[in-house]
Amino acid sequence: MSFTHKILIILTPGFPADEADITCLPAQQRFIQILQQNFPGRNMIIVTVQYPAVSKEYHWNNVKVISLGIQKGFYKRFAWMKIWNTLKQLRRENEIAGLLCFWCTEHSLPAFWFARTYHLPHYCWILGQDAKKNNHVVKLIRPRASELIALSDSLADEFYKNYRITPRYVIPMGVDGNLSHENHTDRFLDLIGAGSLIPLKQYELFLETVKYLTRSYPELKAVICGSGPEKCLLQSKIKELQIERNLKLAGELPHDELIAIMHHAKIFLHPSSYEGFSSACLEALSAGAHVISFHKPMHEEIPHWHQVHTIREMYIKAAELLQEDALSAEPVIPFSMQNAVNDIMVLFGYHSFTNSI
Numbered sequence: 001m002s003f004t005h006k007i008l009i010i011l012t013p014g015f016p017a018d019e020a021d022i023t024c025l026p027a028q029q030r031f032i033q034i035l036q037q038n039f040p041g042r043n044m045i046i047v048t049v050q051y052p053a054v055s056k057e058y059h060w061n062n063v064k065v066i067s068l069g070i071q072k073g074f075y076k077r078f079a080w081m082k083i084w085n086t087l088k089q090l091r092r093e094n095e096i097a098g099l100l101c102f103w104c105t106e107h108s109l110p111a112f113w114f115a116r117t118y119h120l121p122h123y124c125w126i127l128g129q130d131a132k133k134n135n136h137v138v139k140l141i142r143p144r145a146s147e148l149i150a151l152s153d154s155l156a157d158e159f160y161k162n163y164r165i166t167p168r169y170v171i172p173m174g175v176d177g178n179l180s181h182e183n184h185t186d187r188f189l190d191l192i193g194a195g196s197l198i199p200l201k202q203y204e205l206f207l208e209t210v211k212y213l214t215r216s217y218p219e220l221k222a223v224i225c226g227s228g229p230e231k232c233l234l235q236s237k238i239k240e241l242q243i244e245r246n247l248k249l250a251g252e253l254p255h256d257e258l259i260a261i262m263h264h265a266k267i268f269l270h271p272s273s274y275e276g277f278s279s280a281c282l283e284a285l286s287a288g289a290h291v292i293s294f295h296k297p298m299h300e301e302i303p304h305w306h307q308v309h310t311i312r313e314m315y316i317k318a319a320e321l322l323q324e325d326a327l328s329a330e331p332v333i334p335f336s337m338q339n340a341v342n343d344i345m346v347l348f349g350y351h352s353f354t355n356s357i
Contacts, residue, residue: 006097008044008348009090011083011111013103014051015065018058024051026255027279027337028102030176032063034341039350043094047086049079049107076106083110096120098348104130104148105137112141121348125149126167128276131158138163149344152277152297171343172298174335175282187329190220190322192265192289194258194280195272197228197249204237205271205311211241212315217322220246222269225261227252262287266329267321270294271314281305288329292317303332 010032016024035044046065055069066086070079087110090096098121101108108124115122124147130137131150148167150156160166191210195201203224210222224234224247231249238247253261258280262268268284270293275281277297284291285304292314296307306321308314321327 006043007090007094008042008097009047009087009099010044011047011049011099011101011107013049013105013107015046015048015067016060017052017067019060022254023252027173031173031337031341033061034176034337035345036061036063038338038341039345042345042350045090045094047083047090049083079106080110083107084114087111087114091118097350098122100125100344100348103127104135104141104143109137109140112143112147123147123149123169123344123347125151125171125344126155126159126276127151127173128155129274131155131162131276132274133162135162138165149347153299154295154297155276169343169347171340172277172282172335173279174337174340175279175286175333177286177333177336177338187264187266187288187327188221189223189261189265190217191222191267191269191318192262192284193222193224193226193269193271194262194284195226195270195278197224197226197230197234199230200273201228202271202273203230203234205314206269207234207237207241207243207247208311209269209271209315209318210243210247213318213322214243214246216319222247223250223261224248225250225253225258259283259287262289265289266327267292267318269314269318271311282333282335285332285334288331290321290327292321298334302334304328304330305332 016029044063046063048065048067049070052067053069053071054067057066068082070082099111099115101111101124104124104126126148145165145168149169149171150167152172153170156167156170193206197203206224214220238244262284266289268281268289268291270278270281270291275295281291291305292308294308306317308317
C-alpha cells in the first residue's frame, strides 16, 4: 500500500471535547493551531486517552481526534492494549512520520513500546509533575535521553535528579507572539494570580501577601482567576483576613479574557510549590506584568521575573515593585510558541513549511 502523506501522531491524556472547550489545556490548543499554520499540509492525528470521557472520533479545527475514553478504574493492561491497538490501526491506514507524547505518564508506555517496535521517531515532552520522584512509568519505559524533551531547564534538572537521565532537548512552550493586545498604561490591578485552586498552587500564600500589603496599601486591588476544590476554603480565608474589599475570586475565565485582564495588572503572583514552566507566568510577562514566584524555570535570567525563596521575600519583593513610581510595563516574550513548534517539528524532519516529510 502506498501513502501520499505521512502523519504525525500526538498522544495526550486530555484534549478539548470540541472547539468551544476553550479552558481545556489552552497552551496545547494554541500549539496545535500554530503547528497547523506554520506547517500547512502536514497531517496529524490527536489521540487523547482520558478526556473527553467518551470513546469516539471527531474533528477539532479540522484536526482528527481519536478519544479513547479511558477512565480511572480501567485495568492498566486493558488501557495499554487499547492505546496499542489504536496506534496499530493508524499504522495500517497511514504512514507514520513520528509520535509525540504530551507528558511522561502511563499513556506514554505503550506509545514508547509501539514506536520502538516499528522504529518510529518518538519523543516525550516532560511538562510538569511527570518529572517528579516516584513516577513509576519512567522505570518501565527506561527512556533514552534522546527520546526526551523537557519544558524547562528546571524540569530537566529535576528529571536528572530523580532518574539520572538528562533530557537531550529543552523546549519551552512559550507564548503566541501573534496574539498581541494593546499595552495598557492603566494598571489598576496591583496583583493577579491564575490557575487551578488546588493545594499545589498555595493560594493561601497569595492571600497572606495581600493582607501584608494592605498595611501600606489599604486600597490594594487583587484578583485570582481560576476554579478548583479549594475555592470555599479560600473564600473563608479571605473573610478571616478581612480582605474582601481587596481580593476577588473571579472564577475560571475564557483564555482571551484572562489575557486581557493581565494587561491591567502590575504583578503576577505565583506562589505554587512546584512548577514546570507556567504558561500563565509567560503570558503575564508578555502582557507587561512583573512575575514573582518561588521557582526559576530557566538557568538564564528572564527580565521582569523575580524569584523568591520564602513567603517573607515574596511580601518584600511585591512591596518593592509597588513602590516604584515608574514600574516598567514593557512586554517580555523570552520564548515564543512559534519557535517551540518549529523546534519540535525539526526533530521529526519537518524543516520548514515548504519542505515535504
